[in-house]
Amino acid sequence: MTKDIFVTKLGQLLAGWQLLCPEAECYETIEQLPMLRASELIYWLHVDANQQDWMCDSIDFLKKLDATAKVIVLANVPEQQEAMLAFQHGALGYTHAYHDPVVLSQVRQAVEFGGVWLGQDVLRQLIQVGRKLSERGADSIEQTLKQLTPREREVAIRAAQGLSNKSIASELEITERTVKAHLTAVFERIGVKDRLQLAIRINERLSS
Amino acid sequence: MTKDIFVTKLGQLLAGWQLLCPEAECYETIEQLPMLRASELIYWLHVDANQQDWMCDSIDFLKKLDATAKVIVLANVPEQQEAMLAFQHGALGYTHAYHDPVVLSQVRQAVEFGGVWLGQDVLRQLIQVGRKLSERGADSIEQTLKQLTPREREVAIRAAQGLSNKSIASELEITERTVKAHLTAVFERIGVKDRLQLAIRINERLSS
DNA sequence: GGTCACATTGTACTTGAGTACAATAGACGA
DNA sequence: TCGTCTATTGTACTCAAGTACAATGTGACC
Numbered sequence: 001m002t003k004d005i006f007v008t009k010l011g012q013l014l015a016g017w018q019l020l021c022p023e024a025e026c027y028e029t030i031e032q033l034p035m036l037r038a039s040e041l042i043y044w045l046h047v048d049a050n051q052q053d054w055m056c057d058s059i060d061f062l063k064k065l066d067a068t069a070k071v072i073v074l075a076n077v078p079e080q081q082e083a084m085l086a087f088q089h090g091a092l093g094y095t096h097a098y099h100d101p102v103v104l105s106q107v108r109q110a111v112e113f114g115g116v117w118l119g120q121d122v123l124r125q126l127i128q129v130g131r132k133l134s135e136r137g138a139d140s141i142e143q144t145l146k147q148l149t150p151r152e153r154e155v156a157i158r159a160a161q162g163l164s165n166k167s168i169a170s171e172l173e174i175t176e177r178t179v180k181a182h183l184t185a186v187f188e189r190i191g192v193k194d195r196l197q198l199a200i201r202i203n204e205r206l207s208s
Numbered sequence: 209m210t211k212d213i214f215v216t217k218l219g220q221l222l223a224g225w226q227l228l229c230p231e232a233e234c235y236e237t238i239e240q241l242p243m244l245r246a247s248e249l250i251y252w253l254h255v256d257a258n259q260q261d262w263m264c265d266s267i268d269f270l271k272k273l274d275a276t277a278k279v280i281v282l283a284n285v286p287e288q289q290e291a292m293l294a295f296q297h298g299a300l301g302y303t304h305a306y307h308d309p310v311v312l313s314q315v316r317q318a319v320e321f322g323g324v325w326l327g328q329d330v331l332r333q334l335i336q337v338g339r340k341l342s343e344r345g346a347d348s349i350e351q352t353l354k355q356l357t358p359r360e361r362e363v364a365i366r367a368a369q370g371l372s373n374k375s376i377a378s379e380l381e382i383t384e385r386t387v388k389a390h391l392t393a394v395f396e397r398i399g400v401k402d403r404l405q406l407a408i409r410i411n412e413r414l415s416s
Numbered sequence: 417g418g419t420c421a422c423a424t425t426g427t428a429c430t431t432g433a434g435t436a437c438a439a440t441a442g443a444c445g446a
Numbered sequence: 447t448c449g450t451c452t453a454t455t456g457t458a459c460t461c462a463a464g465t466a467c468a469a470t471g472t473g474a475c476c
Contacts, residue, residue: 419475
């Protein structure tokens with residue numbers, strides 16, 4: 001069955017955690033974790049305020065250790081920004097470390113069954129961004145890119161991402177000269193001077 | 209206590225739903241819903257494929273009817289895009305309509321306790337978008353620019369807007385050489401190769 | 417007084433990007 | 447079949463960008 005592993009500097013389980021899963025293991029650092037694991041694991045990462053770096057590194061570490069690892073972050077001082085970071089690095093849950101066992105249990109179950117758990121404020125932040133993407137971003141960019149031929153689009157997108165002509169060429173397996181040719185056409189069609197303007201044009205659609 | 213209300217064109221509860229909450233009410237359209245509600249409610253909205261419009265309207269309707277309403281979408285044919293839409297309109301959960309009661313129970317509990325529930329693929333999509341916000345969003349941009357001296361900032365911002373060295377020079381009333389000097393320092397400090405990368409770093413924020 | 421961060425400018429150099437002026441070949445509709 | 451669109455590549459050129467290796471002046475802080 002699924003097993004719980006807590007990593008906390010406190011050195012022992014909080015009362016709430018103990019109620020949640022009495023058989024959990026507890027370690028003070030990720031380095032102390034045993035390497036080989038048989039069962040499916042849920043890692044609970046307890047982070048204090050301003051430990052984003054450690055948190056990210058730890059999640060990365062756990063993911064590398066065990067690709068199927070499910071990581072839940074327990075934040076002493078929950079912050080939206082930190083939550084976003086955690087999810088970016090592959091955490092599946094982010095919640096207050098001192099929530100009562102009932103809530104932690106929801107989090108655990110959601111994660112165990114392949115879902116994720118996040119607070120409403122984090123969701124709202126994500127949604128807000130998502131809306132911008134679908135309102136302005138996608139549409140306008142498509143509008144802009146629709147003027148181009150398929151090949152030109154491929155080149156334009158890569159150029160806008162900051163790739164050099166040489167990189168684009170080798171990625172598309174064509175000559176650098178051809179890349180230039182496509183780009184010249186793109187600039188003309190889109191109405192920009194160079195790749196910098198192109199990048200701004202394509203990326204700016206999405207900002208603020 | 210919390211009460212469950214199902215809205216489904218089927219006219220009756222699916223077996224799984226019935227197991228989940230035997231006392232649930234069930235309606236075929238949102239118009240049939242009784243207006244006045246005392247207890248806290250969870251609305252389960254059952255949507256067939258390609259009913260995004262109806263889904264959005266329904267969620268909006270429920271939210272207007274009862275601001276504290278918690279809406280969970282049960283999708284016959286779950287799709288990322290549709291999930292995004294649902295969350296944008298304020299749904300707190302989105303899951304497969306035919307999931308077994310165990311999973312639905314997780315969803316319900318997560319939502320009941322103030323969280324949300326979404327599948328990993330949806331999260332990943334959101335995160336991908338959200339990453340830009342936290343990496344290069346407003347806060348982070350300031351974070352990035354904070355590493356620079358005031359003068360370097362002025363130059364960097366203009367360069368990121370697509371201005372040429374010459375333009376920046378005349379705008380700031382300094383030599384083109386000085387602009388170059390500042391930019392070289394900026395690239396070094398920010399960790400980018402050239403002005404294109406700088407522009408992407410500063411402007412891109414939300415791009416796909 | 418001396419160190420240090422910051423802003424400024426110079427000359428000479430390398431290099432990636434983009435243009436001018438081309439040519440060739442396949443696909444596809446009129 | 448012919449013209450148009452698309453994709454491809456070539457040589458030679460210009461030019462903005464960026465680097466190397468500098469120097470000078472100013473104000474803050476110890």
